[in-house]
Amino acid sequence: MKQKTVAFQPHATNLFFHILTACNLKCRHCYIRQDQHGSQTLSIETIEAWLALFSERKKTANVIFLGGEPTLHPDLSRAVKTAKAMGYASVTIDSNGYLFHNILEKVSPDDVDFFSFSLDGATAPTCDAIRGEGVFDICTQNARKAADKGFSTSLIYTVSDNNIHELEKMPELLKDLGISRFFIQVLGMRGNSVQDPGQKQVNRETWTSLVPQVAREVASLGIGVTWPRVFLEEKDHFECAGLVADNFFVFPNGRVYRCPLCEDYPIHAFEIQENRLMERPPLHEGNFFSLRIPEGCVMNRLVQPANLRYTAQGTPAYRIACCLLKEEILP
Ligand code: SF4
Numbered sequence: 001m002k003q004k005t006v007a008f009q010p011h012a013t014n015l016f017f018h019i020l021t022a023c024n025l026k027c028r029h030c031y032i033r034q035d036q037h038g039s040q041t042l043s044i045e046t047i048e049a050w051l052a053l054f055s056e057r058k059k060t061a062n063v064i065f066l067g068g069e070p071t072l073h074p075d076l077s078r079a080v081k082t083a084k085a086m087g088y089a090s091v092t093i094d095s096n097g098y099l100f101h102n103i104l105e106k107v108s109p110d111d112v113d114f115f116s117f118s119l120d121g122a123t124a125p126t127c128d129a130i131r132g133e134g135v136f137d138i139c140t141q142n143a144r145k146a147a148d149k150g151f152s153t154s155l156i157y158t159v160s161d162n163n164i165h166e167l168e169k170m171p172e173l174l175k176d177l178g179i180s181r182f183f184i185q186v187l188g189m190r191g192n193s194v195q196d197p198g199q200k201q202v203n204r205e206t207w208t209s210l211v212p213q214v215a216r217e218v219a220s221l222g223i224g225v226t227w228p229r230v231f232l233e234e235k236d237h238f239e240c241a242g243l244v245a246d247n248f249f250v251f252p253n254g255r256v257y258r259c260p261l262c263e264d265y266p267i268h269a270f271e272i273q274e275n276r277l278m279e280r281p282p283l284h285e286g287n288f289f290s291l292r293i294p295e296g297c298v299m300n301r302l303v304q305p306a307n308l309r310y311t312a313q314g315t316p317a318y319r320i321a322c323c324l325l326k327e328e329i330l331p
């Protein structure tokens, strides 16, 4: 097993497709804002037209169906099968674990490469304090059920000050649930988190001393693990995915972002109008990506600067990596 930094792949397109913004939960750190992302549920015809838009652009695209809660969409199974038939290289469903509309009965492991579950604690009290009463039990039961049915399952853990203390307990739980990939995320200061003073990112010392160590332990169990780099060393090269990668974060109101940190603002680079992908006129997020600042990521400096530190001379003590730069260990 070898740890590697996942280089941005200019030839791979990743479509993060929010097919609706409705959700049965009210997570403390939810990044969905209906005033920015819309409140509509896309019709299956529109979903298929937008899938075609991105698969025509790049035949090897990956699609991740998101919401809100994507399994609340009654036609998710058809959308998944359409994506496969169009030749998407991989299809993932990111669920909060409630798996509405009997989705496990309507799709097969041939249709879905990964069922991804979001869980923000290794125990019910910690997870439910963030995601809501009863979520831990439902999510773990359904993750187990999906794995028992032969689906490859992954689990996303969004690390914050409120749950970092339980990260070390995750390897055992992942093994028990039959999870094959573990994604550690960093809390983004956007959506609900901006309004909630109790929601904080962990500091550099905690992140760098704990997260890679837990990741190695997870990998030693034969589970693939991916986590964001966040803090760059002096020797590391800084790159902005907005300039070198092909990621599209699509929302039901037609907004298409290239960078998740921009999603609270109407600065999306593209918009889907009449089923066509149109670049928006300046000023949009794309105009920020090329700005070179000593702090590294320019959007981090603008929207979540609390994770920066400065020396007595006023220079940054370290740079913040692109939020899309990941470390990975695969079995
Ligand atoms: S499950 Fe996802 S969409 Fe629903 S409230 Fe939680 S973070 Fe938001």
Ligand code: SF4
Pocket: 239, 240, 241, 242, 243, 258, 259, 260, 261, 289, 297, 298, 299, 300, 321, 322, 323, 324
């Ligand atoms: S997080 Fe920063 S570096 Fe990454 S795409 Fe956004 S602006 Fe660029």
